[in-house]
Each structure stands twice: as structure tokens, then as C-alpha cells.
Amino acid sequence: MMCGDLKIMCVFLLILNLLGDNYGAKGEPQVPCYFIFGDSLVDNGNNNVIRSLARADYLPYGIDFPDGPTGRFSNGKTTVDVIAELLGFDDYIPPYATARGREILRGVNFASAAAGIREETGQQLTLYNYGARKFVLIGVGQIGCSPNALAQNSPDGRTCAQNINVANQLFNNKLRALVDNLNRNTPNAKLIYINAYGIFQDLIDNPFAFGFRVTNAGCCGIGRNNGQITCLPFQNPCQNRNEYLFWDAFHPGEAANIIVGRRSYRAQKSTDAYPFDIQRLAQL
Template sequence: MRLPGNETVPAVIIFGDSIVETGNNNDLRTPAKCNFPPYGRDFQGGIPTGRFSNGKVPSDLIVKELGIKDLVPSYKDPNLKPNDLLTGVSFASGGSGYDPLTPKLLSVISLPDQLKQFKEYIGKLKANFGEDRTNFILTRSIILVVASSNDIANSYFASGIRKAQYDISSYTDFILGYASSFIKELYGLGARRVGVFGAPPLGCVPSQRTLFGGIGRVCSQQVNQASMMFNAKLSAELHSLKQHMPQARIVYFDVYNPLLHIIQNPATYGFQVVDKGCCGTGTLEVSISCNRLEPQTCTDESNYMFWDSYHPTERTYKILVGKVLNKYISSFF
């Protein structure tokens, strides 16, 4: 991908949840991990790395598209070398979210703890490469934040915990407050190019269809409306933050509409199945319930939009990343 003018992006640094996790949960005592088959079936050498897909995830595809490197290592990768820090890492943790309750439900790494790791990362950069190089990386890198799905799907709808305390309008305000604070903290630490993903059409994800889509397993309008409501507020909040952070480029990434377009027009994209994942029955299996002992797991995931009941296949991610980068990349410059 050609960047405008003589612009460079030295690194991509990633925060958030399972959509962009590359293995940070592997050593945690949590059900939210996937460092076992059939995950990674189509990854290099067929090795499960802790990526919640059959192959690469958006973090990997974005760095490749920008010509930086092939894969984004997880920050907790035991083989991480100082030079890996120069081109970016993922702090993301599957099951995490903006709401402080969300990471507690699955015992994963919260966004405040991801921020602590980021501060540690900045310290390592300074120690290894000096202040100037560190500042160059912080100001020129693209920093991506991918969260909110677990807040809406798990903390609000599936567990019902937040539903008992808030209506959806006040809950989306509640998590928006945390999202806004997180962006401000990143800015305070030197980040200047920040891309924030909106929520996907969660009501159409296979597990949400199973839980809330009735006998026909249709898309849940109630869950989709929650995603749309959060997205409208997030987009407006990011626009407002830009006014107060003159040196920053803060970009809202709409993933709701491109994903919904695939779901509504599968044949256009060469998909046959959009309401079930490849793994197991495809209706509820995810993480530890999607494992090598599932006899029903599909043999050819290229026909499937979803890998498990919650996460897309690498092929879906490629389509999404292509659309999103082409639309938004110039907004960072």
C-alpha cells in the first residue's frame, strides 16, 4: 500500500480484544485462549499461536499491508527481541473491553493493564534505542484500539450483569467514558496517530444469533442496535477529542457496515455460510469449546465467513482490512 507523500509508519501498536490478540492470553488461567488446534490451522506451519482464527488476524494483515513486517508479535511473547519493539507489538487480550467488569468475567488483561505494559514498552524502547528514536516511533506509529464487542456481547447481553443496572443508552454512555479516557491516556504518553474500531454488527455473530435470534437464528436487532448506538457516540466523541488534541490524528474506523455488507451479500464475496462458524456446530463453540475433539468442524473454511461462533476467518479479515485501510489510511497524514 502506498502512503501519501513521503510519509512513513515505523510501527503499528495494538490494544484491545481477541480480534487483534496474537497470543497474550496463552499463559493466563482463562477460558479465553486458543493456543491449541484447530485454531491456527491455516497459519504458518499450521501452528496455533493464540490468534482467535484459522490463520492471521487483522493486526498481522495491517502491518503486512503497510509494508512493515509479516506478523505482529504479542508483547508477552517469550521470544520477543528488542528489535521487534521498533516495529510494534500487540497488547490485546481476548475477552477484554472498556468496561472494568469485562476483563474480570474471563480473567484477562484489562485495558488499564495493557496501558501499564505500554509504559513498560516505552521504557524498553528508550533503554535500547534512546529518547529521540522512541519519540519518533510514538508520534509516527499507527496505534489501534479494538474493543467494545465483549462489553456489549458479554457484560451486557450474555451475562445480563450490566443489563440489570443500565438500559442500553446509559450503558453505551458508560463504556464511552472509558474509551475516551483511554484515548486521552494514549495521547498523554505520546501517541499521535490513533485509530479506534467501532463495534461490529454483533447481533449477526453466530453465537449472538443462537442466544438472541430465536428459532430461526436471525440477526438480533436489539444487539445490533446496541452496536450502532455505541458507534454513533464513539464517532462523535473522537471528533470532539480531535478538537482538543491539535497534533493528533484520531480516526474512527467503521467496521459495522463493511461486515454487515458481507453478511447480507455473501455470494458477492464467495461465501456460502455466514450464520455459523466452521468449528463444531458453529453455533456456540468458541475458545476452549472449539477444539480438536469437535468432529463436526468443517474441512474447508473458505466458504465460511466465521471461524468459530464469534471470530471471522482469515479470509473475512482480509476483505475487511482491505476495505478499512483503503478508506481511512490517508486520514492519519
């Protein structure tokens, strides 16, 4: 969830179709390629090769992932891993740092922990001009409810920091408006918005319905609510990991990522996606 020094969950961008209208033969993915941009929520190893404190290539990160620690800031899968499965890819999209040869044509994950969202870090249409036509913009989530925010800003360790969440909602409203604007003014492009804030609100409001018993603390970390910093190398995490909404001070665990990924792909509520979900976008 960290964007430089701001420590906020960045919006991330998925490109689902690059100059391709046909799904191909039976059994192939629903889209020909899948490119991912974002921060630590979806980084899957790009930071492993750089000198940075924002790394997760050590246990207990990846403790529930088949390949172990890969650089994912989770105990297991991220939301974009779940979406890759639902789109029909037979393997996860590789990080840019290790992608080679023709596998790059299938898609690359460019996400990097602590990446920024300011204008100087990129341009809206660096991508459209290279042929990208289908985009998913995923909104900012409940940053004010993260263990880090609770540890620093909550008087009781449970009440979400509303000043942070209000700012998140203002950003999301602008992002949704941007989707409308670009859909009107960018020929042949199709953009959708995923309401990650609303999906996460459901998990916080009714955690037991989703199997969560702990929503105000990380399964792994240091300090109050395990919310001061991320997991230390070889730290012992909680045993009941699927019952924790958050894995560490900033990032949801695999159980939460699976729910968010599935509802991003196939909306369960009309408010989950606008104007429609990823499944529909892939069919267009």
C-alpha cells in the same frame, strides 16, 4: 468478540505513528511503528501464558496460519495482520508476552482475549502523553449476527438479534463523535474511525459476492450453529473454511478478516472510514 462477561466485540485501537513523520528508506514500512490494543478479535498470543479459558493456542485454531496455532482466534490471519501487511511490515507485530529487545520499538500487540472496554481498564490519553499521534478506532461489528447470538437469541437461527445490533450502533455513533471531539481538542493528534459494522453488513447482505455460502454458523464449535462455545482442542472444523463468514461462535474467519482489513486500510466505500482511511492517515 468477548469482553469479559458481556460477550461483545470490543473496539480496538491501533497506534500507527509514534513521534515519527518520515517513512525512512525505500522499502521500509509506511509508518515507523504499529501498536495494537483490543480483545480476542486481534489477540495473537498474549493469553497463551496466563491461566484463562479464553485461549486459542491449540488446533484447529491456526490451521491455515503458516506458524500454526499462535493464540489467534481464527483459522488464519486477523484484521490487524492484514493491515500490517498493507502498511509494509515484513512480519506481523509480536504479542506483548513474547516481544523482546529492539523489536518492541517497531510495535507490540497488547490485545488480550476477554479484555474489557470500561473506563477502569484504561484512560483515553495514557497513550497521547507518551507521544502517540495517529490513532485508528475500529467500531463494534455485527455482534447480533454472530453464531453465538443466533444460537441464543434468534427464533429461526438466521435472523440477527436486532436488540444487540441496535446497541452496537449506538456505541459506534458515540465512538465516531469521540473521533471528532479528539481531533478538535487534542493538539497534533489525528484520529480516524473504521466502520466495521457497515463493512460486515455488506458481507451479511450479499455474501455470495464475497465468496461466502454460510453466514449463520461457525466453521468450528459446539451446539446450534456451532454457536455455543469456541472450538474444542483438536476438533475437526469444516473443510470449506473460506466459504464460512464465521470461524467459531464469536470470531470471523480469515477470509472475512482479509476483507475487513483491506477495507480498513483502503476504503472501498465512503462509509468505510471517517474522515479518511488508514492509508491516508499513514501518509499524513
